[in-house]
Amino acid sequence: MEAFSIVGRPPHEIAIVSGIGCSSRLPAYTKCYGFHGVHGRALPFSVGLKMVRPDLEVVAVGGDGDGYSIGGNHFMHACRRNIDMLYLVMDNRVYGMTKGQPSPTTEGDWDSQIAPGGTGLPSFNPLAVGLAAGANFVARGYVGDPIGLTNLIVEGIQFKGFAFLEVLSPCAIFRPEEIGWKARAHSRKKPPSADRATAIADALNEDELGLGVFFRREQAIDVKREKSTLTLADIERSFEI
Ligand SMILES: Cc1ncc(C[n+]2csc(CCOP(=O)(O)OP(=O)(O)O)c2C)c(N)n1
Numbered sequence: 278m279e280a281f282s283i284v285g286r287p288p289h290e291i292a293i294v295s296g297i298g299c300s301s302r303l304p305a306y307t308k309c310y311g312f313h314g315v316h317g318r319a320l321p322f323s324v325g326l327k328m329v330r331p332d333l334e335v336v337a338v339g340g341d342g343d344g345y346s347i348g349g350n351h352f353m354h355a356c357r358r359n360i361d362m363l364y365l366v367m368d369n370r371v372y373g374m375t376k377g378q379p380s381p382t383t384e385g386d387w388d389s390q391i392a393p394g395g396t397g398l399p400s401f402n403p404l405a406v407g408l409a410a411g412a413n414f415v416a417r418g419y420v421g422d423p424i425g426l427t428n429l430i431v432e433g434i435q436f437k438g439f440a441f442l443e444v445l446s447p448c449a450i451f452r453p454e455e456i457g458w459k460a461r462a463h464s465r466k467k468p469p470s471a472d473r474a475t476a477i478a479d480a481l482n483e484d485e486l487g488l489g490v491f492f493r494r495e496q497a498i499d500v501k502r503e504k505s506t507l508t509l510a511d512i513e514r515s516f517e518i
Pocket residue numbers: 297298299300301316317339340341342343344346347369371372373374375378380
């Protein structure tokens with residue numbers, strides 16, 4: 278709310294779009310326009326919305342299970358499509374809603390009832406993937422740092438193009454050890470890079486709890502859009518055999 282008030286747009290000029298998960302409940306907690314969609318589909322809906330209503334501030338939100346697993350394909354292509362919007366992922370490294378199922382960002386050795394001994398899989402690095410797919414604004418925030426997070430949300434909304442913000446969001450129920458992030462999360466030492474390869478190396482090599490902007494490079498947004506002249510009746514007729 279604070280970030281939206283700093284951006285200075287009233288609720289009816291903002292649309293928050295989500296998929297499925299505890300984190301995807303977010304649209305219901307604001308007075309903005311909201312769309313609570315289906316698993317992993319927040320991004321295609323948001324992209325379509327922004328294309329037909331460029332006047333709206335569009336913010337897609339969700340979790341790591343929703344966005345990086347079932348929505349992973351949409352994530353990559355939204356990064357390279359560079360539509361002017363913010364994608365905010367509340368990453369708790371678990372499917373909270375399905376009661377502790379490992380997600381793509383879960384550590385391979387995390388023991389759980391559903392995957393005893395861990396999945397054994399390397400975890401997905403969302404920042405490196407977003408950068409490799411072409412996102413021009415890539416940052417990491419933390420819910421335990423509300424001032425820093427507010428600034429990153431404002432920066433992401435004001436960025437011209439697709440902004441990807443990964444937000445460390447502990448799940449106190451299924452991953453209580455993540456509460457310990459509070460003592461370890463810290464600001465990154467390096468300033469944002471404008472060199473993609475450097476930013477990817479930073480995302481892969483730096484401490485996983487480093488907060489701040491990794492990459493920022495504005496690139497012209499070139500959306501080719503043709504106005505349809507079809508009426509609803511025309512579309513209806515096209516279904517007739
Ligand atoms: C592999 C897999 N695909 C799809 C689903 C359906 N599904 C149920 S909840 C959910 C998302 C919840 O996880 P997350 O996005 O991490 O949100 P959280 O509840 O942790 O906020 C999805 C995609 C599933 N459970 N498992």
